[in-house]
Amino acid sequence: MAEKTMPKLLIDRALSLAGFMATAALVIAASSPTSAADVVLKVWDFKSADPVVRPYIDHVVEGFEAQHPGVTVEHVMQPHDQYYSILGTAIGAKSGPDIVLIHGGTNGKERADAFVPLDDKIDELQAALVGWDAFMVEGKTFAVPITLQGFALYYNKALYLEAGLDPDDPPQTWAELVDVCDAVMSETSANCFTMGDKEGFGVTWLLNVLGADLFSPEELAQFELGELPWTDPRLVEIFERVEDANERGWFGKGSNSTAMFPDSFEVFMRGDAANVLGLVSDTANWAQFEDFLGQNQVGTAMFVSLKDSPAQATMQRFPVQGGIGFAMTNWSQNQDLALDYVRFLSQPENLRIFFESAGAIVSDKNFDQSEVESPGAQKIFEWIGCCGTLPMSALTTVDGYAELKRQGQLLLNGETTPTAMVEALQVTAAQN
Numbered sequence: 001m002a003e004k005t006m007p008k009l010l011i012d013r014a015l016s017l018a019g020f021m022a023t024a025a026l027v028i029a030a031s032s033p034t035s036a037a038d039v040v041l042k043v044w045d046f047k048s049a050d051p052v053v054r055p056y057i058d059h060v061v062e063g064f065e066a067q068h069p070g071v072t073v074e075h076v077m078q079p080h081d082q083y084y085s086i087l088g089t090a091i092g093a094k095s096g097p098d099i100v101l102i103h104g105g106t107n108g109k110e111r112a113d114a115f116v117p118l119d120d121k122i123d124e125l126q127a128a129l130v131g132w133d134a135f136m137v138e139g140k141t142f143a144v145p146i147t148l149q150g151f152a153l154y155y156n157k158a159l160y161l162e163a164g165l166d167p168d169d170p171p172q173t174w175a176e177l178v179d180v181c182d183a184v185m186s187e188t189s190a191n192c193f194t195m196g197d198k199e200g201f202g203v204t205w206l207l208n209v210l211g212a213d214l215f216s217p218e219e220l221a222q223f224e225l226g227e228l229p230w231t232d233p234r235l236v237e238i239f240e241r242v243e244d245a246n247e248r249g250w251f252g253k254g255s256n257s258t259a260m261f262p263d264s265f266e267v268f269m270r271g272d273a274a275n276v277l278g279l280v281s282d283t284a285n286w287a288q289f290e291d292f293l294g295q296n297q298v299g300t301a302m303f304v305s306l307k308d309s310p311a312q313a314t315m316q317r318f319p320v321q322g323g324i325g326f327a328m329t330n331w332s333q334n335q336d337l338a339l340d341y342v343r344f345l346s347q348p349e350n351l352r353i354f355f356e357s358a359g360a361i362v363s364d365k366n367f368d369q370s371e372v373e374s375p376g377a378q379k380i381f382e383w384i385g386c387c388g389t390l391p392m393s394a395l396t397t398v399d400g401y402a403e404l405k406r407q408g409q410l411l412l413n414g415e416t417t418p419t420a421m422v423e424a425l426q427v428t429a430a431q432n
Contacts, residue, residue: 040072041337044090045101046083047324048075053282055357056350064344073341080261081199087111090329098332099342102143104134104322105394106401115142115327121339125346129363131322134394142327144346145363146354149323150280151209151391152380154289155299156190159274163187170301172310174241181250184274194273195251196264197412200405202255203242205277207404208319208391209303210238217316217389224395226432230425237306239411239418246412256409260284269293277303280361281323286376287359300376302383318383319391322363396429403428 047053061073076097078086084107090096091114100115102108118141119126126132131145157167163183171177181192195202214234215223222228245251252273258264265284268276269292278284289298305313326345328338344350351362361380369381393401407424410416416424 039070039334039337040074041099041334041341042097043073043075043099043101043326043341044078044087044097045075046078046080047101047282049077050282050358052288052358053354056354059353060345060350063350064341067344068337068340071337084111094329094331097329098334098338099326099328101324102135102327103324104131104143104145104149105391106396106398108135108143108325108327109137110398112137112140112142114330116330116332116335116339117142118144118328118339122343125343128348128365129346130365131325131363133390134322135325135327143325144327144342145322145325146346146351147281147323147325147360147362148320148384149391150318150320150361150380150384150388151205151303152278152280152286152318152376152383153209153275153301153303154268154278154286154376155275155301156268156271156273156293157297157299158293159184159188159190159271160299163274167299170299171304172313173308174304174306175308177304178248180274181245181248185249188274190271191252191267191273192250193245193252193275193277194264194267195255195412196258196260197255197409198257198259200402200408201260202251202264202277203239203408203411204393204401204404206242207235207238208393209277210241210306211235211392212303212319212389213305213307213313213317214238215389215392216314220390220392220395223392226429230422230429232422235422236418239421241306242408243411243418251412255412265289280320280380282354282358282360285359285361286374286380290374290376295374298376300379302387315387316389318387318389320384320388321390321394323360325363397432399432400425400428 048057057075061075064073065071087100091111122144125144129145131148132141135141135143135145153170155170160167164187165180165183171180184190184192197203219228261283265276267273269289278289286298286300302317305317307313326342328335328342332338346363348364351364354360355362359377372378372381393404396404403425407416407421411421
């Protein structure tokens with residue numbers, strides 16, 4: 001009898017032991033933290049495939065993964081022209097990236113509710129970096145700036161010489177700019193300016209540089225709140241000057257069918273335009289132009305003032321704000337790790353790599369300029385310290401910015417007037 005029951009007893013005990021071990025394993029698994037090897041930190045951006053930005057991304061990823069064994073940082077570059085539509089889908093579904101790269105100003109502010117407020121998490125960064133205003137809504141910070149964005153006039157010194165102009169004396173007033181363009185167009189085969197407005201950027205950038213000298217910081221704050229209307233006579237004057245420049249032929253033909261990136265800047269770099277309105281971040285900047293044309297062949301200047309003489313121009317004539325920054329999505333399951341990575345992205349030694357590889361003017365407040373050789377970069381650092389003011393296009397809503405771009409295209413096509421343009425912009429502003 002015992003021989004017949006023994007196998008059943010052993011089987012029962014074995015099953016009991018197996019059940020105990022399985023239960024124990026489940027308990028241990030439930031109580032143990034997720035292995036770092038299982039963590040993939042997902043980052044969406046619109047820069048990481050750019051050859052001049054890639055050294056910065058590679059350096060940061062390698063350094064962060066070395067400090068966090070088993071963690072994988074995955075940068076996914078989304079197409080720039082579709083970025084905010086794709087991001088909007090992710091925000092609606094509350095899925096996708098842990099971290100996103102966003103532009104300072106309107107595009108980021110309109111989506112701030114999707115990002116983790118950072119003010120109580122980044123005390124040490126707020127004292128070390130600049131450019132925060134572009135990433136704040138109602139006093140709350142939603143992203144960490146890594147670059148500054150501003151607008152400067154770049155010009156081809158060889159073409160200035162060919163036109164009989166002094167390459168070390170760029171125009172400072174609109175009247176002087178008229179003389180420069182007249183000389184360039186009569187004495188060379190180049191256009192005075194290159195203009196790419198296919199995406200609507202060209203006229204908005206001109207608004208930023210021409211408005212910088214006409215509106216005080218207090219008035220810009222009123223403009224952002226809708227208390228200073230688009231119909232202000234100074235805004236009408238700005239668009240009248242744009243219309244005048246277009247009618248004089250400064251921009252050449254086909255501005256509305258020319259993509260700004262990279263087509264319009266290639267026009268400047270191959271010597272077919274004497275001037276270009278460019279940036280100070282990681283593209284269309286002093287570094288790109290100097291690399292192509294030669295450091296001594298590119299002039300860098302503030303855009304002209306609409307005042308009658310240089311002496312009347314204000315000091316605050318350089319439109320600049322936080323350029324791009326990283327935000328943490330509020331649905332991320334890896335927020336502590338994401339915060340560590342955002343901090344790491346903005347460390348001075350890492351931002352230095354970004355400056356050296358792309359020429360980006362970074363957000364490091366204490367950036368060491370002692371080894372900066374470029375005269376253009378030196379001027380930009382000087383302007384940031386003395387003469388910064390906010391770009392007007394960044395103070396609009398998403399709908400207002402879209403209408404501004406559309407109206408600018410109509411203006412260049414001769415399908416609207418400056419007065420009708422500002423009236424249409426005011427209607428959109430009132431609706432928002």
